[in-house]
Amino acid sequence: MEASAIDKVQLEGEGHEFLVFRLGAEEYGIDILSVQEIRGYEGVTRIANAPSFIKGVTNLRGVIVPIVDLRLKFALGNADYTAQTVVIVLNIGHRVVGVVVDGVSDVLALTGEQIKPAPEFGSTLSTHYLMGLGSLDDRMLILVDIEKLMTSEEMALIDKAA
Amino acid sequence: MSIDITEFYQTFFEEAEELLSDMEQQLLQIDPSDPDSEQLNAIFRAAHSIKGGAGTFGFTVLQETTHLFENLLDKARHHELTLDPTIIDIFLETKDMLSDQLNAYRQQTEPDSATYERICNTLKALAEEKGQGAGVADTAAPVSAASPAKGGAMVIRIAGVAADNATSLAEELALFGTVLDQQHANDVLTVQLETATGEDDIRAVLCFVVDDDQITFESAASAPSESAAATLTESAVVAPAAEEVEQEAPEKDDATPPPAVDAAAVPAEPAKAAAPAAKKAASAAASSENASLRVSIEKIDQIINLVGELVITQSMLEQGTADFDPVTHGSLLSGMNQLQRNARDLQEAVMSIRMMPMDVVFNRFPRLVRDLAGKLGKQVELETVGKSTELDKGLIERIVDPLTHLVRNSLDHGIETPDRRLAAGKPAAGRLTLSASHQGGNILIEISDDGAGLNRDRILNKARESGLAVSDAMSDDDVWQLIFAPGFSTAEQVTDLSGRGVGMDVVKRNIAQMGGHVDILSRPGQGTTTRIVLPLTLAILDGMSVRVGEEVYILPLGAIKESMQVSPEDISTVTGSDRVLHVRGEYLPLVELYRVFDIPDAQQDVTKGIVMIVQSEGRSFALQVDQLIGQHQVVVKNLETNYRRVPGISAATILGDGSVALILDIPALSRAPQDREGSHAGHHRSAAALH
Numbered sequence: 001m002e003a004s005a006i007d008k009v010q011l012e013g014e015g016h017e018f019l020v021f022r023l024g025a026e027e028y029g030i031d032i033l034s035v036q037e038i039r040g041y042e043g044v045t046r047i048a049n050a051p052s053f054i055k056g057v058t059n060l061r062g063v064i065v066p067i068v069d070l071r072l073k074f075a076l077g078n079a080d081y082t083a084q085t086v087v088i089v090l091n092i093g094h095r096v097v098g099v100v101v102d103g104v105s106d107v108l109a110l111t112g113e114q115i116k117p118a119p120e121f122g123s124t125l126s127t128h129y130l131m132g133l134g135s136l137d138d139r140m141l142i143l144v145d146i147e148k149l150m151t152s153e154e155m156a157l158i159d160k161a162a
Numbered sequence: 163m164s165i166d167i168t169e170f171y172q173t174f175f176e177e178a179e180e181l182l183s184d185m186e187q188q189l190l191q192i193d194p195s196d197p198d199s200e201q202l203n204a205i206f207r208a209a210h211s212i213k214g215g216a217g218t219f220g221f222t223v224l225q226e227t228t229h230l231f232e233n234l235l236d237k238a239r240h241h242e243l244t245l246d247p248t249i250i251d252i253f254l255e256t257k258d259m260l261s262d263q264l265n266a267y268r269q270q271t272e273p274d275s276a277t278y279e280r281i282c283n284t285l286k287a288l289a290e291e292k293g294q295g296a297g298v299a300d301t302a303a304p305v306s307a308a309s310p311a312k313g314g315a316m317v318i319r320i321a322g323v324a325a326d327n328a329t330s331l332a333e334e335l336a337l338f339g340t341v342l343d344q345q346h347a348n349d350v351l352t353v354q355l356e357t358a359t360g361e362d363d364i365r366a367v368l369c370f371v372v373d374d375d376q377i378t379f380e381s382a383a384s385a386p387s388e389s390a391a392a393t394l395t396e397s398a399v400v401a402p403a404a405e406e407v408e409q410e411a412p413e414k415d416d417a418t419p420p421p422a423v424d425a426a427a428v429p430a431e432p433a434k435a436a437a438p439a440a441k442k443a444a445s446a447a448a449s450s451e452n453a454s455l456r457v458s459i460e461k462i463d464q465i466i467n468l469v470g471e472l473v474i475t476q477s478m479l480e481q482g483t484a485d486f487d488p489v490t491h492g493s494l495l496s497g498m499n500q501l502q503r504n505a506r507d508l509q510e511a512v513m514s515i516r517m518m519p520m521d522v523v524f525n526r527f528p529r530l531v532r533d534l535a536g537k538l539g540k541q542v543e544l545e546t547v548g549k550s551t552e553l554d555k556g557l558i559e560r561i562v563d564p565l566t567h568l569v570r571n572s573l574d575h576g577i578e579t580p581d582r583r584l585a586a587g588k589p590a591a592g593r594l595t596l597s598a599s600h601q602g603g604n605i606l607i608e609i610s611d612d613g614a615g616l617n618r619d620r621i622l623n624k625a626r627e628s629g630l631a632v633s634d635a636m637s638d639d640d641v642w643q644l645i646f647a648p649g650f651s652t653a654e655q656v657t658d659l660s661g662r663g664v665g666m667d668v669v670k671r672n673i674a675q676m677g678g679h680v681d682i683l684s685r686p687g688q689g690t691t692t693r694i695v696l697p698l699t700l701a702i703l704d705g706m707s708v709r710v711g712e713e714v715y716i717l718p719l720g721a722i723k724e725s726m727q728v729s730p731e732d733i734s735t736v737t738g739s740d741r742v743l744h745v746r747g748e749y750l751p752l753v754e755l756y757r758v759f760d761i762p763d764a765q766q767d768v769t770k771g772i773v774m775i776v777q778s779e780g781r782s783f784a785l786q787v788d789q790l791i792g793q794h795q796v797v798v799k800n801l802e803t804n805y806r807r808v809p810g811i812s813a814a815t816i817l818g819d820g821s822v823a824l825i826l827d828i829p830a831l832s833r834a835p836q837d838r839e840g841s842h843a844g845h846h847r848s849a850a851a852l853h
Contacts, residue, residue: 045822046713047808048759057805057814057822062471064814064822066805096804159806 017109018134020141021088021101024076028101029108029134030146034090038104041067041085051156055100060089066157069100073155092147097157099150108141110134115143174215175268176456181208182261183525189253190528194245197238205253206235212260223273224263230285231256237289252288254529256281319378320351459555462515469505469512470797476505477794477818506795517552520598520607523562524549527569527596534573541580541590542573547597553605557696560676561607564669568609568692569594571666576613576690586687588612601695604678604720610691616642616684642682646670677812679829703815703825705796708774708787710755711764714823715787716796716815721828723775723782725790730769743773743784750775753831754786758810764788778828785831794818798825 018029044056044067053072057064067087071079079100087098118130129149134141151158185208188201209232216225231253237243259281263273343354483491483498524546535542553561577583577592584590597608618641625632625644632644648667673680678696697703697718705716732744733752741752752773756764765771765788774785796815801808801824812827 043821045814045824047805047824048761048810050808057801057824059816059820059822062799062816064799064801064804064816157806159802 016111017107018141018143019088019107020105021086022103022105023071023074023101026076027105027139027141029110029141029143030088030090032107034092034146036089036091036096039087039089039098040083041081041087041100054156058098060096060098063096065089065096065098067098067100068150068155068157071100071102090146090150092150095150095158097150108134108136110136110141110143118142171219171268173456174219175264178212178215178264179261181212182257182264184208186254186257186529187525189250189257190532192245192250194247194250197245199239202235202239206232206239209235219267221263221267223275223278224260224267227256227260227263227278227281227285230282230289231260234285234289249288252284256285316355316379318353318355320353321378462512466512466516469509473505473509473795473797474816474818476501478820479818481818509795513554514552516555518555518558519549520551520553520558520605521549522558523565524596524598526562526566530566530569531573531594534570538573539579540573540577540592542577542592542594545593545595547595548599551598551600551605553598553696557605557676560672561694561696564672564694565596565607565609567666567669569596572609572611572613572690572692576611576615578614582614604695604697607694607696608691609694610689612689615686615688615690616645616682617686621645638684639681642684645682646680703796703798703813704793705815705825706774706793707791707817707823708755708772709789709791710759710787711761713759713761714791714817714821715755716794716823716825717774717776717785718812718825718828719793721776721778723777725772725774728769728773733768741768745775745784748782750782750784752784752786755826755831756786756788758831776828776832778832781832783832796823796825 017032019032019035020027020029022028042058044058046056047054047066050056053069055067055069057066059065069079070076081100084103085100086102086104087100088104089096089098114136115132115134118127118132120127129145129152131143131145134143149155185205188205188208192198192201192205209228213225213228213232216222216228234243234249234253238245238249243249259277262277266273343352345352480498480502483494486495488495527546528544531542531544572594577594578586578588580590583592593612595608595610597606597610599606618638621641621644622632622634622636625647628647630644630647632641646666646669670680673694673696676696678694681693681695682690683693684690703716704719706719706722707714707716709715726745728743733741734744734749735741741754742749743752752768754766754768755761756766768786771786771788772790774787774790775782776785796817798813799815801811801814808824810827810830811824812830813825814822815825817823
């Protein structure tokens with residue numbers, strides 16, 4: 001599957017853009033097209049008995065949106081909430097979800113050859129959800145297939161039946 | 163045709179659909195042995211109006227089918243065709259075919275020609291067979307000969323016609339006969355028309371283009387009498403349906419000449435025959451038509467959403483002004499009160515737009531029951547109670563399928579065959595009752611039959627075969643719930659009606675999605691009652707907000723019986739952990755919300771908090787919270803749009819301060835004492851997995 005994700009990027013050629021955000025010391029990239037907006041962290045309503053990385057739900061202009069803290073999910077960075085805490089609001093398959101990250105740095109365009117297949121590793125972020133690793137000068141971006149990740153059972157955002 | 167007629171398609175489809183549904187109602191009510199002429203007239207008028215519209219829009223197949231149908235109906239009306247149950251069946255089948263054709267046109271495709279031919283042949287055969295016997299041909303001819311006297315010249319005035327439409331309308335009218343004179347002034351089109359077509363026919367055709375009350379007819383006193391004879395010949399060619407009739411006529415001729423004659427005579431004849439009855443109906447319709455308005459559902463939903471936002475803003479303002487000094491801000495505060503009242507009234511009024519009577523749903527069943535009972539060789543009397551009970555349109559649409567399934571089940575598995583019933587000492591005809599009633603903020607829909615009831619042993623055996631965990635000690639209620647398990651069927655024989663086990667689980671799931679639940683009451687030999695409880699509307703909820711720890715939850719007001727403070731001696735424990743509350747001689751299970759939802763910093767001492775007595779699914783229990791905050795109307799927002807279903811939570815809402823509050827799912831909480839351990843374990847497991 002990772003290979004096909006890369007193919008997709010390669011087929012689309014130059015100018016495939018990624019929103020780059022930080023989690024702890026690491027830099028991640030997600031497809032810019034799945035990003036709806038970026039906003040500050042506002043009070044959420046806790047949902048009982050949900051996994052701890054699901055912070056709860058918030059009111060986004062009359063729409064109830066769940067907020068996921070990726071720092072908690074991947075056990076990266078300090079999960080504190082300040083005025084600088086950033087929420088990336090994603091629109092994935094008609095669903096809206098907010099993810100808390102340490103900060104958004106920039107939007108980068110990567111070409112096919114700048115994206116390397118991800119090595120097999122680790123358990124916290126399965127390679128299943130990776131599109132690859134992007135290299136740009138001396139920076140390494142972890143390119144996440146955010147749609148696959150957010151709709152996965154592991155994230156517990158969607159009913160299994162749905 | 164130069165008017166852009168396509169914009170009237172939708173109106174035609176909607177009206178034709180209503181007419182067909184009326185037609186079905188009438189057909190089902192009619193007594194073949196002694197048909198009520200009013201009913202026959204109503205059916206005839208419906209067919210006739212559809213034919214007129216279909217002709218205008220060029221839906222040839224629909225027009226021809228209705229035309230044949232209309233001929234038969236007309237004969238029935240004139241006692242030239244004796245009705246019997248077979249004919250009613252054919253009529254019903256024709257009605258279905260018409261619906262199919264209508265749908266085909268709606269999807270901009272041509273209707274299936276094979277079924278069309280078949281139904282046409284059936285109708286033709288029926289016309290021939292019955293027509294010959296009664297010698298109709300002879301009677302029909304004089305009628306048509308008489309009609310020109312009624313025709314002649316008339317003046318038609320159509321109000322509110324713009325200049326560019328006037329010409330095309332006049333052209334349209336010219337299809338009915340000869341236009342003697344035509345004027346257009348002050349948006350009124352006046353056409354003097356020489357025609358054999360009756361007023362009501364013209365009205366029926368025009369009603370898809372202009373409103374009924376825009377048209378007025380006058381007979382032209384100066385009409386030249388010699389034109390009458392000429393009109394007779396003309397009418398056969400000009401009347402919208404006549405062309406088709408002529409095409410059909412030759413093929414009929416070689417079989418039997420008489421039907422061909424009466425078919426040709428019909429276009430002129432119904433005009434006369436329908437006139438007295440239709441006039442009465444037209445005057446009744448005119449007054450009711452003005453009183454209603456067709457609006458698309460999106461517009462209404464938009465208004466409902468806006469009103470919802472308004473109510474949120476209003477409560478936000480109310481919270482903002484709550485601490486103001488009434489002395490210095492008297493007028494502001496009284497204004498706030500008024501705003502609250504108005505907002506609430508507005509919301510109620512807007513919500514009522516979406517409400518529709520259950521009648522709409524129940525009306526489908528007489529036909530279904532009749533057909534199914536016929537197929538199964540059973541006798542069933544259907545009774546419907548509470549037709550005028552209103553329910554949100556969205557729910558009405560979604561309740562139809564589950565109800566249909568339950569009715570099928572009752573007929574197939576519940577009600578026994580007549581001989582079995584007689585053997586059991588019951589009347590041969592089974593009784594199926596559909597009822598709807600309001601119960602607090604809910605609607606209660608019951609489907610009950612006096613059939614064999616559910617077979618406990620068979621369900622248990624089947625459940626064991628399917629590998630479900632069951633025991634003989636299970637309560638009846640729990641056993642009945644088993645039939646909602648996926649793939650469960652106890653039918654000895656799988657029929658084409660039901661018994662494949664794909665269904666009850668879907669029924670339950672659909673109803674759960676609507677925020678309702680299903681219960682079954684059943685007694686062997688006495689019958690089964692399936693009870694569906696649904697919220698009246700999905701959009702608005704009267705709620706009580708409560709605080710637990712730092713969190714706010716909303717309880718549906720309808721579920722709350724009372725709230726109280728308790729003293730330590732009212733609380734007892736059962737098996738050490740579960741607690742019960744003693745209220746006026748009753749022991750109610752105590753559900754501590756802070757434990758169910760694992761809420762930090764909550765008041766754990768029940769005597770220092772508040773206990774709400776709530777009721778759901780006939781069970782009462784006590785719910786412990788920290789504090790009552792107040793009563794609000796809240797706009798229900800689906801949590802599952804962007805998230806998933808949360809146990810114990812039915813939906814979410816937005817409070818006056820813009821924050822989100824969760825609405826408690828009382829039925830789920832009533833089962834919480836058993837589930838609590840499970841959910842806790844689950845929570846700890848998921849928490850552990852993270853470390």
